[in-house]
Amino acid sequence: MRFFIDYDNGHSIRGWIVPDNQLATSRVMISAEGRRLAEVAASVVDPTFQKNGWHATGQCIFVVTEAEVPGLSVLERLEMYDADTNVLIHRRTPGEGEIQMRACLINTGIEPETTLQSVLFPHFRRSYFGIQRMSDEILTSIFLNPERSLLLSGAVVIPRYENFLTPDLMITALLVPDPYIEMATRMYWLRARADDAVDPARSWRLGVLAEAAAFAKDYDFTDTKSLKRFFNMLPEPAYRLLYNPLTRQLGTRMPEDRLHPGNSIAAIEVLSRVGIVGHKTRFNAFAQTLFHQLYLDVPPPELPNPSTAVQDLAELLRNIKPVEEMLVFDVAISDAVKDIVDKHWNT
Known part of the structure; x- marks a missing residue:
């Protein structure tokens, strides 16, 4: 369309x-x-x-x-x-207080980023969330629309659309997650959809991830031995979902592209061209910088903490060797971003 x-x-x-x-x-x-x-x-x-x-x-x-x-x-x-x-x-909409800029929040997690969306939504004339679910033609039409007050948000694969995300066209902002927290979140995301995966009337909604969701149901995420078996037996769709997802989003053009070590270098180059880059563990610095760029005088919102289950699983994952190997590129990016924020943010 x-x-x-x-x-x-x-x-x-x-x-x-x-x-x-x-x-x-x-x-x-x-x-x-x-x-x-x-x-x-x-x-x-x-x-x-x-x-x-x-x-x-x-x-x-x-x-x-x-x-x-x-x-x-x-x-x-x-x-x-x-x-x-x-x-x-x-x-x-009435024009009072409307931000006359184009902004794109590039989500990096499997769960949508709603905290900043909720704060920014009233200040833009046109907003589109979850843009990664839109067809290429619809998303291209949105990018090409001349509307000045535009807010986009979603886990878009950046290299595929980077020509629409240049600084002269749009303010871009990306929040890097803790890789272990993100992996734990994705694992529980799969677990939450296990019942849908085994129901023929609903499994089609998960597509290729149906097998991965059904697989996740059979393992105890609080037990180290069970987790090691989980990673030894991962089906291909689950592996792709959990293997360096940030590097995949930054360093490939299509979701089905294979991920090689060279993609990690491409991911860092792409990240360097994003306008505002922050880290979830340094959320206040990121939010203040974004609001300053948008000339928006509102206090930064509070970012909800991950659930206790996700935090506990993340701690277990940090000590499992296969996980370290699956997240080596994302951990390097995450650590680099945290170091840069700590070095240059003074408030």
Whole structure:
């Protein structure tokens, strides 16, 4: 899917959506203050979409006016979504206090980073979270949109989209996790989905990780001997999920790419080009730096601590030899970032 908003002059909104199905007619859903107001189908044909090979008929342009949405001109808070994918297409908000910058929080963990998202969301006109789950075409459309007040967040593979993340286009920020805490979090993430993995009606949601989730159910994460057996018997999908995930995100272009020692060097080079880099154990320094870059005068939020179970598992993992070998690249990056933050952060 591709999309673009040509204008919103208050009395009317015009834009286009090219759906994945070239024979389909796109539809937008309009809401305000949580109330669904209307659904409008594309009605204008533009042969350019046909010539580009994007759509079979070219009927991709929609126009929303007072006829479709009575009181359109006085709606200060309006949202427009693609009816088929539920992707945000346009948001109209009062301009007071809006950050006129583009920012991308590059998540590095398997669990979404919600602490900073919650603080920043009210200050941006358009926000997209979990961008790693979006198709390449949708994400590219978002990157190419000229909207100045834009917040993105997700575990995107950086080399694949780095040309959209340059300093002249966007403020980028990345928080490096403790590798052992992250591995423990991923292991419990698998364990939490074990029941879904063995249910034929739900296992499809996990894709290739279904086998890994089912595997995790049979081991005691509080026992060192059980953990050693766990790492000796790891199925391939579980190994890929746990093996140097930060280096994979920074140093490869596609999720299925094989990870080699050379990728660790590429990962460090990519990390050096990220605008703001911090460490989860130094969260306050990272948050203050990010807010300063965004000219946002709010106190840094508190980052929730990992659960006791995750912390205890992480401590056990630090003393298991196969784990040390699986995290050697990520540990090197983590230690380097902590050293740099400690050296240059004085507050």
